[in-house]
Amino acid sequence: MKKSIIVAIFTLSFLFLSVPQKAHSQSVFGLSAVGYNSTTREIFGTSATWLDFQLAWYYDPEVLGELYWQFNNEVPLDSGYGIGLSLPQYGVLIPAVVNLYSTSYLPVTLYTTYSTHFVRSYYVYDSCSGPFGFFAPCYSDPFGFSNFFGGLFGGPSFGWPGFPFNPFFFVSGRRFTLGTTQVSILTPPGPFCLPSFKSGEMMVTADGATAPPCPTPTPTPTPTPITTILEVSPMEVTPSGTEGAGPGAPKTATVTVKTQPATPNRSVTLTLIPIENSGGHVDAHHTGRRPAGQLRKTTGTTDASGQFTTTYTPSFIGGLVDIQATVAGGTTSGRVGVQSRVGFLFELQAGTNYELIGTSPSHPSNHWGTQLANFGLREIADNYKSTFYSQIAIPQADKLHYNDQSLIWGGEFELDNDWQTGDAHREHRRGINCDVRCCTTPGFVPATRRAQLQQIFINAGSTDTNDETNTSAPHWHLRFLNGATNVAVNRSAGNFVTETFSAALQREADADEWQERMDTFDAAHLQGQIQTIDAAKAMTSALFQSVEYLNRNRSNEEYVKDLYSTFLLRDPDAGGFLYWMTALQNGYGRDHVLRGFAESTEFRNLIIALTDTPPPGPICNSADEQFCYSQGGIWDPDNCFCEIEPDPDPCLNKPWLCDIYPMY
Amino acid sequence: MALRHLPDVLALRTFETMGWPRRATPTRLPCSIFVGLALGGQPQEGTSVRRLFLLVIALISLGGVGLWATSTSQQIKREPLQKAKTLLRSPEVYAKRRHGEPGKEVTYDPRPKVEVVDAKAGKYHLKWIGYDGKQKVIEYQHPGAIDIVVTGAVEKASDGNYTYDYTVDILPTSFAYLYSFQLQNYSDDTRPVEINSRPTTLADLRILKNFRQIADDGKAKNFENTVLIGEMSRAIPQFKEGQWIAFGVLPDFQSSVVPGSRLRLKLVSKAPPGLVGCSAAAGPRTLQGVGEHMPTELEEVMPGFEAWPSGYTVGPVGFLQSLSESKRTSYILDRMVEFEKLGWITPSARRWYEKTLRNDISSAVQRTHKDFASGQISSEVLAMIQAIKP
Numbered sequence A: 001m002k003k004s005i006i007v008a009i010f011t012l013s014f015l016f017l018s019v020p021q022k023a024h025s026q027s028v029f030g031l032s033a034v035g036y037n038s039t040t041r042e043i044f045g046t047s048a049t050w051l052d053f054q055l056a057w058y059y060d061p062e063v064l065g066e067l068y069w070q071f072n073n074e075v076p077l078d079s080g081y082g083i084g085l086s087l088p089q090y091g092v093l094i095p096a097v098v099n100l101y102s103t104s105y106l107p108v109t110l111y112t113t114y115s116t117h118f119v120r121s122y123y124v125y126d127s128c129s130g131p132f133g134f135f136a137p138c139y140s141d142p143f144g145f146s147n148f149f150g151g152l153f154g155g156p157s158f159g160w161p162g163f164p165f166n167p168f169f170f171v172s173g174r175r176f177t178l179g180t181t182q183v184s185i186l187t188p189p190g191p192f193c194l195p196s197f198k199s200g201e202m203m204v205t206a207d208g209a210t211a212p213p214c215p216t217p218t219p220t221p222t223p224t225p226i227t228t229i230l231e232v233s234p235m236e237v238t239p240s241g242t243e244g245a246g247p248g249a250p251k252t253a254t255v256t257v258k259t260q261p262a263t264p265n266r267s268v269t270l271t272l273i274p275i276e277n278s279g280g281h282v283d284a285h286h287t288g289r290r291p292a293g294q295l296r297k298t299t300g301t302t303d304a305s306g307q308f309t310t311t312y313t314p315s316f317i318g319g320l321v322d323i324q325a326t327v328a329g330g331t332t333s334g335r336v337g338v339q340s341r342v343g344f345l346f347e348l349q350a351g352t353n354y355e356l357i358g359t360s361p362s363h364p365s366n367h368w369g370t371q372l373a374n375f376g377l378r379e380i381a382d383n384y385k386s387t388f389y390s391q392i393a394i395p396q397a398d399k400l401h402y403n404d405q406s407l408i409w410g411g412e413f414e415l416d417n418d419w420q421t422g423d424a425h426r427e428h429r430r431g432i433n434c435d436v437r438c439c440t441t442p443g444f445v446p447a448t449r450r451a452q453l454q455q456i457f458i459n460a461g462s463t464d465t466n467d468e469t470n471t472s473a474p475h476w477h478l479r480f481l482n483g484a485t486n487v488a489v490n491r492s493a494g495n496f497v498t499e500t501f502s503a504a505l506q507r508e509a510d511a512d513e514w515q516e517r518m519d520t521f522d523a524a525h526l527q528g529q530i531q532t533i534d535a536a537k538a539m540t541s542a543l544f545q546s547v548e549y550l551n552r553n554r555s556n557e558e559y560v561k562d563l564y565s566t567f568l569l570r571d572p573d574a575g576g577f578l579y580w581m582t583a584l585q586n587g588y589g590r591d592h593v594l595r596g597f598a599e600s601t602e603f604r605n606l607i608i609a610l611t612d613t614p615p616p617g618p619i620c621n622s623a624d625e626q627f628c629y630s631q632g633g634i635w636d637p638d639n640c641f642c643e644i645e646p647d648p649d650p651c652l653n654k655p656w657l658c659d660i661y662p663m664y
Numbered sequence B: 001m002a003l004r005h006l007p008d009v010l011a012l013r014t015f016e017t018m019g020w021p022r023r024a025t026p027t028r029l030p031c032s033i034f035v036g037l038a039l040g041g042q043p044q045e046g047t048s049v050r051r052l053f054l055l056v057i058a059l060i061s062l063g064g065v066g067l068w069a070t071s072t073s074q075q076i077k078r079e080p081l082q083k084a085k086t087l088l089r090s091p092e093v094y095a096k097r098r099h100g101e102p103g104k105e106v107t108y109d110p111r112p113k114v115e116v117v118d119a120k121a122g123k124y125h126l127k128w129i130g131y132d133g134k135q136k137v138i139e140y141q142h143p144g145a146i147d148i149v150v151t152g153a154v155e156k157a158s159d160g161n162y163t164y165d166y167t168v169d170i171l172p173t174s175f176a177y178l179y180s181f182q183l184q185n186y187s188d189d190t191r192p193v194e195i196n197s198r199p200t201t202l203a204d205l206r207i208l209k210n211f212r213q214i215a216d217d218g219k220a221k222n223f224e225n226t227v228l229i230g231e232m233s234r235a236i237p238q239f240k241e242g243q244w245i246a247f248g249v250l251p252d253f254q255s256s257v258v259p260g261s262r263l264r265l266k267l268v269s270k271a272p273p274g275l276v277g278c279s280a281a282a283g284p285r286t287l288q289g290v291g292e293h294m295p296t297e298l299e300e301v302m303p304g305f306e307a308w309p310s311g312y313t314v315g316p317v318g319f320l321q322s323l324s325e326s327k328r329t330s331y332i333l334d335r336m337v338e339f340e341k342l343g344w345i346t347p348s349a350r351r352w353y354e355k356t357l358r359n360d361i362s363s364a365v366q367r368t369h370k371d372f373a374s375g376q377i378s379s380e381v382l383a384m385i386q387a388i389k390p
Helices: A002-018 A371-389 A447-459 A493-505 A511-527 A529-545 A556-568 A574-585 A590-598 A601-608 A622-630 A655-660 B009-018 B031-039 B049-073 B251-257 B318-322 B325-334 B336-341 B347-359 B361-373 B379-386
Strands: A028-037 A042-051 A059-069 A078-083 A085-087 A092-094 A096-102 A110-121 A124-127 A152-154 A168-171 A175-186 A227-233 A253-260 A267-274 A299-301 A307-313 A319-327 A336-340 A354-356 A400-402 A433-437 A475-479 A634-636 A641-644 B002-005 B097-099 B106-108 B113-118 B123-129 B135-141 B148-156 B162-170 B178-185 B191-195 B227-231 B243-249 B262-269 B273-282 B310-316
Touching: A028 A059, A028 A110, A028 A175, A042 A078, A042 A110, A059 A085, A059 A096, A096 A110, A227 A319, A227 A336, A253 A267, A253 A319, A267 A307, A299 A307, A307 A319, A354 A371, A371 A400, A371 A433, A371 A447, A371 A475, A371 B227, A447 A475, A447 B178, A447 B227, A447 B243, A493 A511, A493 A529, A493 A556, A511 A529, A529 A556, A529 A590, A529 A601, A556 A574, A556 A590, A556 A601, A574 A590, B148 B273, B148 B310, B148 B379, B162 B178, B162 B273, B162 B310, B178 B262, B178 B310, B191 B227, B191 B243, B243 B251, B243 B262, B262 B310, B273 B379, B310 B379, B325 B336, B325 B347, B336 B347, B347 B361, B361 B379
Parallel strands: A354 A400, A641 B002
Antiparallel strands: A028 A042, A042 A059, A042 A096, A059 A078, A059 A110, A078 A096, A085 A092, A110 A175, A124 A168, A152 A168, A227 A253, A253 A307, A267 A299, A267 A319, A319 A336, A400 A433, A433 A475, A634 A641, B097 B106, B113 B123, B123 B135, B148 B162, B162 B262, B178 B243, B178 B273, B191 B262, B227 B243, B273 B310
16 A cells, blocks of 8 residues: 555656646846937837847847827827747747837826837757657646637657657737836926927917927037138149239239038048130140149148148139149038239220231130230231321231130240140240241231331331341231339249259159158258258259259260250359369269359358248348447348438537538 | 438439439528538637637628629539439339240240340340240330530521521430430421531431422432431321421441531521420330240330430421510520520520510520620520510
8 A cells, every 4th residue: 555655656656757847937028118308399109028038048038118198099109019029949039129209299298118029939849759758748838828619639650660659839929918008108298389280379388388489409410521721722823934014913823722611630632623715725726735834732631720821822824723622521612713823814896997907716816915915906907007197097018917825824835736745936924025927928027117117117116126037937026015013023932943953854753752852942942941952952952962863874065065054053153163173073973063063152142032931131240230230230130231310410419510611 | 210300412312323212402501501501610629619600600701792793603414314214124013925836835934034235324134034945135215324514505597597406415424325316396398408417408318397398409428328307107196296307327327426516407487496306215126036026025124215315405496486575584484494505595694685585585685695695694595585576
């Protein structure tokens, strides 16, 4: 008995242990949340379901979230259904979440988030095998949310040969509703405004209260892009080589790139775009590339104030050139056009006593001149006619024939229609010249009239007419200089670099070489005059030490001439040339001679006189200055000059002088 | 260092030559002062101070007497036409030249420069390297290389016309012939009537605007081989006021206007005499070309009309006719300083006329002939003062 009881106990225990356990859920969590923002007048809600690790082996969480307000419990303000994902074997436990949102905010209103929480079982294949399988039901819902009756009953047979009955139960993706959660919130009375449907309209709340319309919510600011602004001043400059266009005529323009908002340390790129058919040249009839001029720097970086500044120097061709700037991370600026032109040129109109000739497809309008020139040309023709034809009309073929003056914007007037090569006609640049036909018909001027005509030329303002009548291209080259004084021509650091390259290496500096040297000049310029001179010495000397120069295999004589033309930008004088040649013949090395040029006063003065180096100013002798003060004088440091003012009233101190000589 | 301690006329001139800035007006001392101070310098050993003092006083007194004597016997001395200092210098900056076939262009240095041949004579060579690689040279004559003294005399005829008689002396110190001479006037009827005693015809005046529409009265006598009578353009700043008649010397006449010679011109006008401008230029003024234009930079070193010698003379001034006697007097008085500068009136005579014209015009007018005869006033001043009471 006792033994059978013990066996029974053991048997029952075994059976109990063998029966699949109805394991109870560890945890399923449900969440409902609701909130508001009275300022932006928004309602927020959240519904969520999530499982703990154990449960996640068998289920995925799901949730249905709904947001209601007190005025309608049928149709939610917002709703959504969320599905989570459980992959515990990979550590993935993603809850099911639904975020709810509504802008139907009203004060003193109840809002509710209502959540229905679900779990969805996995696909289950559960084999109940073993000697007790037939009697031990297999559950695919091990945590007891439901039972297996919702699943399928199946199996290959009711028993394999040699095996007991071996059924299986199948539950496919079944969703089990766990329950609901909800939470409500009551919005506060304020703000005392309502979203308006019409600007300025007074609104009535649901409870009958009135409130002014709410201000439009400030939209979230979006990042502002960097705007690139390009400024060029002045927008009209004179073409290179036309310094005589008038005192004060600007030769360069300042190019300023600004960022908005001001953004420092941004790289800037500038581009020059020459505009076709500008300045009186028709591009289609030209060969080569239209010169655009030169930017002091084509790239750079914005400074602390978000700006970048450089200088534009026009080419020798008149015309329009657009400048465009691009800032990294910003917009590309609009194009700003710079006019390279000689100002105040006027077109000579047809006249009774002269003919205009010389137009061409490449230069369709070739009679532009200063007022003096045009006025003078009309007077010349009238006076020529009066002198030799009195009051009789001048025959067509006898009229003076006026060939080229200048182009509409001045600048170089090339006849061979090649932008690069230039030719013998390039001097008609600023409206003061005109070529008058002399020796071919029509327009032939008899030899007996030429002395008178030359007087007529000068009376009309053509100073020093160039008489080319005995040359292969016979004509008179008139020049209406208008009494201008000698034009002070200026050389900039840029000119200097170009000229030294040309002199030493017989070629132009490429853009990088030019830029590098200009940067050196700039850096030295900031430090002062002495540093600028030193930089110029080093740069110029380096040309002679370059492999390129050494490869030219220049003789001593050529070397000295090169030094003159590079350092002093002139031909050698006889005495100086002999001196340096003798030095070389006497065994002094080329470096010695080069140093002589680099250290020369003439070279130093040339650098000081560059327009963009520090202001020239001799270094005065301090003893002279002291002496000046000791004499009661006023010292002028710019000119190292002592001025002692004359006695304003000599009679005051020397009455005897004034008594004798009343002129005092 | 430059130390300028005034007065020191010699030192100031040195500065001017060197191109130093001129900032103060020098005060001229009479020469006798320098003499007196020099003699009265360091006394010799053994010489009594008293004797030296007396000697100095005596010398100063003599100097003063001398000055007075000079002032009373002083005569006018006409100034020649003034010349602006314009020196031609080689261009410092110039463009390189390019030429050749496209793709095979050659850049070269034209090396434009001004070479002084004779600075005093204003002769230069304008040089550059031409497109053919050869040096080109154009001779240039500065327009100011001529010294001109102009004397203007006026006569009034019974018909009311004034005849303006000019003597243009080309001083022997000149270095070139007279290329052209210009006379200003302020009267439309001003008519050149004689050039070196050769009368003009209307045909000679064809270019003058005021005579252009009048039919010719015969063959031109001057414009073919003597002088072309023209008119300076009013568009030229130096000739914009009034009318400027230009007497342009033609090749056949050049030998008549060389240094040391004299040009006589006569104008007739109803307008009374006033102060007018005149100018001249040395020739030749046309450059002989060499087959290609010189570089622009070289062209620009040549001066314009501002370099032409210029000054004043007497000439027809039409608006004086409409002025009252007192206004005409004021016209003269306002120009007295200029007259003295031009060497047309002595300082003492100027003071006298300035005083007398304000109080007693008739006396002033009456005395002009006497002062002209004694060299105290010039023919120009004589004419203008006489014209106060026409």
